[in-house]
Amino acid sequence: MLIYILIILILGLTYLFRKSLSKKLCNLIIIYIYIILSIVGGIRYNVGTDFELYESIFNRSTTIVYSSDFVEAGYLYINQVLFQLGFSFQFLLLIVSLFINFNFIKGSKKYNDDVLGFLFFFVTTGIYFSSFNIMRQAIVISVFFLCINLFINKKYLPFTLIMLSSYLIHRSIIIVLIIVFLCIIKTRIHPLRLFLTGLFIVLGIINFSNNDLIMKLFFFLPDKYQIYSSSIGNLDGINLINLVLPTIILLLIFIFYNKLIIKNNKNFIFIRLFLIYYILLVFSTKYIDFYRVAAYFEITLLVLIPQILDLIKLKEKWFVDLVIVVLFSTYIIIKLLLGHYGVVPYDYNTNFLLNE
Structure with a gap:
C-alpha cells in the first residue's frame, strides 16, 4: 500500500x-x-x-x-x-x-x-x-x-x-463500437432528458425484473459474446461506492452542460458517452458483467473532469x-x-x- x-x-x-x-x-x-x-x-x-x-x-x-x-x-x-x-x-x-x-x-x-x-x-x-x-x-x-x-x-x-x-x-x-456509433444519431429529445428516461427504465429493471429477462439479451448475440452471460445469475454487482464520483460528475454536467458545449462542441460526444457509462454503471450494481462495457466509457472522466474544473471561476x-x-x-x-x-x-x- x-x-x-x-x-x-x-x-x-x-x-x-x-x-x-x-x-x-x-x-x-x-x-x-x-x-x-x-x-x-x-x-x-x-x-x-x-x-x-x-x-x-x-x-x-x-x-x-x-x-x-x-x-x-x-x-x-x-x-x-x-x-x-x-x-x-x-x-x-x-x-x-x-x-x-x-x-x-x-x-x-x-x-x-x-x-x-x-x-x-x-x-x-x-x-x-x-x-x-x-x-x-x-x-x-x-x-x-x-x-x-x-x-x-x-x-x-x-x-x-x-x-x-x-x-x-x-x-x-464490438459492443462498444455499436454504442459509440449510436451516439451520433441526432434526436429531438435533449440528451439529458433522454438520459433520465433511460435511467428510470434501468432502475425499474434492476428493482422489478428477474434474471431471465437480462439473460435473454445475451441470446441475441453471437456465441462468442454469450460468455458474458456466465455471471448474470450472480447478483454480486459492483459496490455502490463506485457510483460516488460518477454521480458528482453527473450533477456537475447538469449544471454546466451548456457551458461545456460552448467551451468545446466535441464535449457533446463525451457527455453522451459519459451518460451511457453512468447507466451501464447503475446496471452493474446488480449485474456485474455490464461493467465490462461500462469500463470503456470511464475514460470520459479524464476528459470532462478537467474541463468542468476550468469552468469553476474562483480567484x-x-x-x-x-x-x-x-x-x-x-x-x-x-x-x-x-x-x-x-x-x-x-x-x-x-x-x-x-x-x-
Missing part, C-alpha cells in the same frame, strides 16, 4: 505546482511518472484479482488450442511468442503496462495540454488500478482512448479499422486545486483500503526470463 500512497503523493504535489513549472521540467516529470507507473504495474506479483488466470494462460500458451469461447487469438499469440522467446509472464506484464500507460498519456494530449493534471486523475479515478485486473480489456481501452479523437473528427473508417483489430485482444469492443484557484487533491486522493485511498481492484497488498517480481 505504501507504494500507492507514494505515487498519489507525488502526483498530488505535481498537480498543485504544475502551473508554476516550466514546460521542459513538466515534460521531464511526465517521463519519470510514466516510468514509475509502468514499473509498478509491470513488476507486480500476484497483485490483481485476475493475476493467476493471466499467469496460467501465459504458462500454458504453447499448449492451449485456440477456441472462440476462450481467450482471443491475438492475445494468445502474443503470449506464445514471448514464451517461446524465453521471456516470463513478468516481462509480458511490463510490456503491457508500458503500452497502456503510453496510450493514455499520448491520448491525453489530444484533449488537454495539462498532462500532469491528467496523470493525477488517471490514478485517482482508479482507471490506472483497473488495468491491473482487466488486462486484455485495458489494452483495448487504452487504444480506444488514443483513437476516439478520430471518431470525434468524423474519421470513421480509420477509427473503425483500428478498433476492429482490437477484437483480437478483447471481443467486447483562489490554488485553493480549488488543494481541495481537489485532498478529495481525490482520499477517495482512491479509501477504495484501495476497502479492497477495490484487488491490488493490496503489493508484491513484486523482477524475473523477466523463464530460466530465472
Whole structure:
C-alpha cells in the first residue's frame, strides 16, 4: 500500500505546482511518472484479482488450442511468442503496462495540454488500478482512448479499422463500437432528458425484473459474446461506492452542460458517452458483467473532469486545486483500503526470463 500512497503523493504535489513549472521540467516529470507507473504495474506479483488466470494462460500458451469461447487469438499469440522467446509472464506484464500507460498519456494530449493534471486523475479515478485486473480489456481501452479523437473528427473508417483489430485482444469492443456509433444519431429529445428516461427504465429493471429477462439479451448475440452471460445469475454487482464520483460528475454536467458545449462542441460526444457509462454503471450494481462495457466509457472522466474544473471561476484557484487533491486522493485511498481492484497488498517480481 505504501507504494500507492507514494505515487498519489507525488502526483498530488505535481498537480498543485504544475502551473508554476516550466514546460521542459513538466515534460521531464511526465517521463519519470510514466516510468514509475509502468514499473509498478509491470513488476507486480500476484497483485490483481485476475493475476493467476493471466499467469496460467501465459504458462500454458504453447499448449492451449485456440477456441472462440476462450481467450482471443491475438492475445494468445502474443503470449506464445514471448514464451517461446524465453521471456516470463513478468516481462509480458511490463510490456503491457508500458503500452497502456503510453496510450493514455499520448491520448491525453489530444484533449488537454495539462498532462500532469491528467496523470493525477488517471490514478485517482482508479482507471490506472483497473488495468491491473482487466488486462486484455485495458489494452483495448487504452487504444480506444488514443483513437476516439478520430471518431470525434468524423474519421470513421480509420477509427473503425483500428478498433476492429482490437477484437483480437478483447471481443467486447464490438459492443462498444455499436454504442459509440449510436451516439451520433441526432434526436429531438435533449440528451439529458433522454438520459433520465433511460435511467428510470434501468432502475425499474434492476428493482422489478428477474434474471431471465437480462439473460435473454445475451441470446441475441453471437456465441462468442454469450460468455458474458456466465455471471448474470450472480447478483454480486459492483459496490455502490463506485457510483460516488460518477454521480458528482453527473450533477456537475447538469449544471454546466451548456457551458461545456460552448467551451468545446466535441464535449457533446463525451457527455453522451459519459451518460451511457453512468447507466451501464447503475446496471452493474446488480449485474456485474455490464461493467465490462461500462469500463470503456470511464475514460470520459479524464476528459470532462478537467474541463468542468476550468469552468469553476474562483480567484483562489490554488485553493480549488488543494481541495481537489485532498478529495481525490482520499477517495482512491479509501477504495484501495476497502479492497477495490484487488491490488493490496503489493508484491513484486523482477524475473523477466523463464530460466530465472
